[in-house]
Amino acid sequence: MSANRxxxxxxxxxxxxxxxxxxxxxxxGLIGAPLGTLLTVAAxxxxxxxxxxxxxxxxxxxxxxxxxxxxxxxxxxxxxxxxEAAGERLAAALRTRIDIGGVEVIxxxxxxxxxxxxxxxxxxxxxxxxxxxxxxxxxxLAADLTEGDDVDALLEGLAALPGVDFAQADARWVLRLKAIxxxxxxxxxxxxxxxxxxVVLVVGNTIRLEIENRRDEIQVMDLVGATGxxxxxxxxxxxxxxxxxxxxxxxTLGATAIALLQAPVSRLAALYDTELTLTGLGxxxxxxxxxxxxxxxxxxxxxxxxxxxxxxxxV
Amino acid sequence: xxxxxxxxxxYPERGDALRDVSFRLGSxxxxxxxxxxGAGKSTLLKLIGLLERPSRGSIRVGDEDxxxxxxxxxxxxxxxxxxxxxDHRLLADRSVFDNVALPLVxxxxxxxxxxxxxxxxxxxxxxxxxxxxxxxxLSSGEQQRVGIARAVVGRPEVILADEPTGNLDxxxxxxxxxxxxxxxxxxxxxxxxxxxxxxxxxxxxxxLVLRQGRLVADTPSxxxxxxxxxx
Numbered sequence: 247m248s249a250n251r252x253x254x255x256x257x258x259x260x261x262x263x264x265x266x267x268x269x270x271x272x273x274x275g276l277i278g279a280p281l282g283t284l285l286t287v288a289a290x291x292x293x294x295x296x297x298x299x300x301x302x303x304x305x306x307x308x309x310x311x312x313x314x315x316x317x318x319x320x321x322x323x324x325x326x327x328x329x330e331a332a333g334e335r336l337a338a339a340l341r342t343r344i345d346i347g348g349v350e351v352i353x354x355x356x357x358x359x360x361x362x363x364x365x366x367x368x369x370x371x372x373x374x375x376x377x378x379x380x381x382x383x384x385x386x387l388a389a390d391l392t393e394g395d396d397v398d399a400l401l402e403g404l405a406a407l408p409g410v411d412f413a414q415a416d417a418r419w420v421l422r423l424k425a426i427x428x429x430x431x432x433x434x435x436x437x438x439x440x441x442x443x444x445v446v447l448v449v450g451n452t453i454r455l456e457i458e459n460r461r462d463e464i465q466v467m468d469l470v471g472a473t474g475x476x477x478x479x480x481x482x483x484x485x486x487x488x489x490x491x492x493x494x495x496x497x498t499l500g501a502t503a504i505a506l507l508q509a510p511v512s513r514l515a516a517l518y519d520t521e522l523t524l525t526g527l528g529x530x531x532x533x534x535x536x537x538x539x540x541x542x543x544x545x546x547x548x549x550x551x552x553x554x555x556x557x558x559x560x561v
Numbered sequence: 562x563x564x565x566x567x568x569x570x571x572y573p574e575r576g577d578a579l580r581d582v583s584f585r586l587g588s589x590x591x592x593x594x595x596x597x598x599g600a601g602k603s604t605l606l607k608l609i610g611l612l613e614r615p616s617r618g619s620i621r622v623g624d625e626d627x628x629x630x631x632x633x634x635x636x637x638x639x640x641x642x643x644x645x646x647x648d649h650r651l652l653a654d655r656s657v658f659d660n661v662a663l664p665l666v667x668x669x670x671x672x673x674x675x676x677x678x679x680x681x682x683x684x685x686x687x688x689x690x691x692x693x694x695x696x697x698x699l700s701s702g703e704q705q706r707v708g709i710a711r712a713v714v715g716r717p718e719v720i721l722a723d724e725p726t727g728n729l730d731x732x733x734x735x736x737x738x739x740x741x742x743x744x745x746x747x748x749x750x751x752x753x754x755x756x757x758x759x760x761x762x763x764x765x766x767x768x769l770v771l772r773q774g775r776l777v778a779d780t781p782s783x784x785x786x787x788x789x790x791x792x
Contacts, residue, residue, distance in 0.1 A: 257669055469610075
């Protein structure tokens, strides 16, 4: 049956079989030396788990900041002589601006009701002869207005409008938080880059030792006509396995860290009358982590193999 | 088949190992390379096997000039040249079968064909019953025969043997040379380095004698193929 197949097809089948065998043999070899494998995989996992978890936490905080940003960013307190109708006219004019996403008019009555609910001064308010609160316009920013300076400029402009007594930026801290998160994210990527280099070095050193251990085998293979690709193959697969296993362990460590942090974060959020559910890496991010880990393993192993095989195969 | 012209090999630390060596070995010819230790026998075989490159001169094996052969074509050259070593160079953690199969596995030969050829090679050296054994469980002579099976399994045009009987007693040495004679009879070109001058002279094949890196004698064959040790 197989003898009838074209030669190129048989060769391709053999090539695939070699790859499959190299992959399974190297994995068997790693499983056969559990302690050494675990140490290498753990070193890779810790190096990858740190930036992955930091990135995950940053993403959670970013979502939280996004949620908060959906609230009104600015409050315009109108003059006492501006009634609800005048407030509606001003709101309609403001809604046409491109730097404003929306305007909500808060009447004096609803403002008083809200104040009564949250201040606990209900009895004192009942003693007042009339409602002292002004009409307030709650301003929602346009989606692309994210810079603190732009918000300040908008605030200054709105404060100068006729009929506006006082303007207040409610969400400036959210913008500050976003700036901090952006800095944290860039720092995490930088740290991740350095730790990725560490992963390459860890895998490279492990493969270097492996090459030393198998020096005789490599030299015999070289003598009988093995190509460089054939000799490199098991080491590259070993690097890939180290990376992949390290990535899986890193994901597990990250998920465990997120799960452990969930309870204290929920308690903290409850103190601010809000809810926060931490989420770990999503499917795409998980695939990216595993892919990157495998790639780093291959790179580390490729560097070690290239360098040390040249020494063992001088011609 | 093998042609050397003015070949010199110089090592920076110990000077010339070979000096201006020239000879030609025809297709299907069998010759011994003789000389004392350090005469340059192993260096000469390494150059032909392309384990090293000459410092000067040209070496041709078939239609290939080894001095200029690109690195990527070296594996294919080594598969054309079977090599046998005094220390066998067998992998202790693999079975006899797997050791012999190495040249075929590395060349990408399909499994069924590999198995067929390995068994044929083991049968030729009389070790078929040991195919699943580990090399270290075999005697030195048997290990050398495994090495020879590995060298011939890829059906090379040339076999180079570096002191193949160096660790063997005279009877085992004769047995090994009888094997080489059989490959010679089917047209394989053999170049065998040995310092066992008595055995070399008794066989009557062409003998190249090296002294301090120079080719000092080239004695032609006196014996028709197959008659030296009897069949």
